[in-house]
Amino acid sequence: MSPPVGETAGGTVRAGGDPAGINWFKYAAPQTFYPLAGRMAHGFAVAAALLCALGVYIGFFVAPTDAQQGDAYRIIFIHVPAAWMSMFIYVVMAVWAGIGLVFNTRLSGMMASALAPTGALFTFLALWTGSLWGKPTWGTWWVWDARLTSELILLFLYFGFIALQAAIDDPRRADRAGAVLALVGVVNIPIIYFSVQWWNTLHQGASVSLRSAPSMAATMLLGMLVMALGFWMYSIAAALARLRCIILERERNADWAARYAETGT
Amino acid sequence: MHWASAADFFAMGGYGLYVWGSYLVTLAALVAEIVLLGRRRRAALERIGQLRAIGQRP
Numbered sequence: 162m163s164p165p166v167g168e169t170a171g172g173t174v175r176a177g178g179d180p181a182g183i184n185w186f187k188y189a190a191p192q193t194f195y196p197l198a199g200r201m202a203h204g205f206a207v208a209a210a211l212l213c214a215l216g217v218y219i220g221f222f223v224a225p226t227d228a229q230q231g232d233a234y235r236i237i238f239i240h241v242p243a244a245w246m247s248m249f250i251y252v253v254m255a256v257w258a259g260i261g262l263v264f265n266t267r268l269s270g271m272m273a274s275a276l277a278p279t280g281a282l283f284t285f286l287a288l289w290t291g292s293l294w295g296k297p298t299w300g301t302w303w304v305w306d307a308r309l310t311s312e313l314i315l316l317f318l319y320f321g322f323i324a325l326q327a328a329i330d331d332p333r334r335a336d337r338a339g340a341v342l343a344l345v346g347v348v349n350i351p352i353i354y355f356s357v358q359w360w361n362t363l364h365q366g367a368s369v370s371l372r373s374a375p376s377m378a379a380t381m382l383l384g385m386l387v388m389a390l391g392f393w394m395y396s397i398a399a400a401l402a403r404l405r406c407i408i409l410e411r412e413r414n415a416d417w418a419a420r421y422a423e424t425g426t
Numbered sequence: 427m428h429w430a431s432a433a434d435f436f437a438m439g440g441y442g443l444y445v446w447g448s449y450l451v452t453l454a455a456l457v458a459e460i461v462l463l464g465r466r467r468r469a470a471l472e473r474i475g476q477l478r479a480i481g482q483r484p
Contacts, residue, residue, distance in 0.1 A: 217449075221435075222429075225428065226428060226439065231439040231440070231441060232438040232439035232440075232441050232445060233438075233439075233441035233444055233445065235438070235441075235445050236444065236445055236448045239448050239449065239452050240448070243452070278459070279459065282455055282456075282459055285455070286451070286452050286455060289448070289451055289452075290448040290451075290452065293443075293444040293445075293447045293448045294444065294448070296444060297441055297444050395456065399459055399460070399463065402463045402467070403463055403466075405467065406463065406466045406467050406470050409467070409470035409471065409474065410470050410473075413470070413473055413474045413477055414477065418474050419474055419475075419477075419478045421471065421474075422471045422472075422474035422475045422478065423475070
């Protein structure tokens with residue numbers, strides 16, 4: 162495929178006087194980021210598949226059965242990484258939304274929109290797997306515990322962000338309105354994270370902390386970290402793939418987009 | 427390897443429903459997202475093609 166015209170203009174950038182010869186700001190334009198996002202999404206997707214496969218292998222065949230919880234604990238290899246991603250994606254989404262609001266850069270707002278559904282997905286998975294883990298260990302599917310309730314609020318924040326943006330026709334106005342909601346909602350993230358310390362609740366404390374040695378077997382920890390890395394790679398790949406869709410939808414009248422439509426790439 | 431047999435593995439020490447309920451729903455959710463992204467992409471490209479065709483109509 163021959164590259165669309167506008168793309169080659171940015172290939173070796175002479176403008177800007179950057180001593181390294183690379184103008185990183187050129188990737189702030191949707192048109193130039195589109196093909197790069199495609200290549201990146203591919204690489205991250207391959208890494209995600211490999212890491213998740215390795216994580217599941219460690220989780221089921223290397224990590225031992227837990228002395229107290231038996232094999233029910235194996236839900237941890239999804240539950241904890243999904244919960245981490247649900248919070249982390251929200252913070253990244255809010256940062257992109259904030260950058261878009263302050264600098265009025267189009268791609269930043271699109272990036273925030275691209276992250277929201279994947280963040281909502283991991284929030285749902287954290288709640289779902291937590292429920293399936295709670296039943297055999299706590300004896301209940303759900304309890305209005307501080308950790309569970311604040312995580313449920315996170316899911317509603319994602320839904321609110323997506324619904325608000327969908328309700329506004331002008332994409333630039335939708336970006337700004339979504340950004341305000343995303344930034345206000347950030348206050349919920351430390352509440353989720355510290356809820357197990359601030360309130361004496363049913364949900365256990367952090368399994369992994371920077372200040373103390375992990376309270377679990379090394380192979381269990383390894384499986385959890387590999388899965389977390391896999392989910393991380395998956396999230397980047399999914400967000401970039403969605404970003405490409407959003408770029409195509411918003412730039413549908415541009416000549417460069419039509420060239421991609423002709424080749425179907 | 428701490429599984430005596432395939433049946434032992436699927437039973438998950440009596441917690442099969444909970445463990446497999448977690449893993450299968452996660453797998454289904456991720457696959458669904460990938461499928462939806464593919465559809466959204468094809469729809470966007472088709473729409474651009476239609477707009478282009480309308481624009482080129484004499």
